[in-house]
Amino acid sequence: MNYTLNQLQIFLKIVETKSITKASELLFLTQPAVSIQLKNLQNQFEIPLTEVIGRQLYITPFGEEIAEASRRILKEVNAMKHKTMDYKGFLTGQLNIAVVSTGKYVMPYFLSGFLQKHVGVDLKMDVTNRFKVLESLEQNKIDFALVSVMPDNLEVERIALMQNKLFLVGNKAHAKNLYNKKFDFILKNLPLIYREKGSATRKAMEDYLSTRQITTKKKLQLSTNEAVKQAVIAGLGYSIMPLIGIKNELQDNELHIIEAKGLPITSSWNLIWLKGKKFMPTATAFIDYIQDQKDTIISENFKWLENYEFY
Structure with a gap:
């Protein structure tokens, strides 16, 4: 074989x-x-x-x-690798992280330098919705989670990484027709595209509409951020999406940000872990790395988020 x-x-x-x-x-x-x-x-x-x-x-x-x-x-292969690295005096082990779906645009930048520095460290990163991320954290299956909405039922510690901004977006051609429309007309009469239940982006979107007592006439639900993005580009509807995930589509004029009251929704990306968790050396080293390099990583890779202008 x-x-x-x-x-x-x-x-x-x-x-x-x-x-x-x-x-x-x-x-x-x-x-x-x-x-x-x-x-x-x-x-x-x-x-x-x-x-x-x-x-x-x-x-x-x-x-x-x-x-x-x-x-x-694969377990035996990893064990052999770690033993070899141990003999060479390198940091070894596996880093286990769960990331909410849109966090895939963020987390790799905070991992890249660490993994390059510590070649004996393996990574297991699950990208899924917020509900499953917090479930893995609560069951102590992971070292860290990356979320944009803090859990209210778990005792956790955190490192705040950077801002997360969500805007109302539409297909470029369709959005142009909304310039003279009132805000309420846009959200009450146009089809809105949601992520699945359990998604932090969906929760932010629902909270936003609820606080303004806005009921939409037509809803579409899709299971991934990428699917929502493509549906909006195709003109199926409009959605509230994180800026971090639509940079290229905005630059290519496939998507357009629509000015709306109360937007953008602003939260922050947080690296969190269970309070009192006993870390292995690999996880401890990662925390030290993030605390030391966070500002540099943000400055080098995400400065555009702070300075982005869409009007």
């Missing part, structure tokens, strides 16, 4: 998500790339690893056994 460690890692992510699309998003790969690696792994076996019924992907019983074997293999 000629399967690779990369194929096993990709297969495990498919098993975890039950979806090639979701696996590709979490691995920052294209769907075709993930599909090809799954096919290459499948070619090593005469028995199916997965099956598709209707539009849903399922893992076969044989696939579950291969997934369990893959976990053991």
Whole structure:
């Protein structure tokens, strides 16, 4: 057999998500790339690893056994790597982080320098909605979480990283027709596109509309920030979205920010962890790194957020 460690890692992510699309998003790969690696792994076996019924992907019983074997293999490989690095005197271990969906535009910049400095440190970063992020934190499955809305039911400590601003956006061509429309008309009469329940962006959007007693006539719900963005670009409706995730689309004139009362909604990105958590050396070193390098990272990568002008 000629399967690779990369194929096993990709297969495990498919098993975890039950979806090639979701696996590709979490691995920052294209769907075709993930599909090809799954096919290459499948070619090593005469028995199916997965099956598709209707539009849903399922893992076969044989696939579950291969997934369990893959976990053991990758665990041993990581153990060998860490032992080697230990002998060389390097910091080793795994950093476990859960990030809300739009945090994927933020967190990599705060990780890059740390991982380059400590080559013996592995990273496991789950990108999902706020509900699942906080669930992982509450169950102590992760070291850190990145959120834009602080939990009200957990005792946590935090490092405030940077501002998060949300604006009302629309398709460039459609938005031009709204210049002479009143604010209430925009939000009450046009279709609004929401993230799924459990999303921090959805919560911010619902809170904003609720405080202004605005009821929308038509709602669309999509499961990812990227899906919402593409729907708005296609002209399906309007949405309140984080500026951090639409920079390129604004520059390419695919999206347009619509001036509205009470916007932008401003919060902050926070790196949080359970109060009293006993950290391994890897996590402790990461906190030290963030506290020391935070301002530099923000200045080098996110200065445009503070200075962005859209009028």
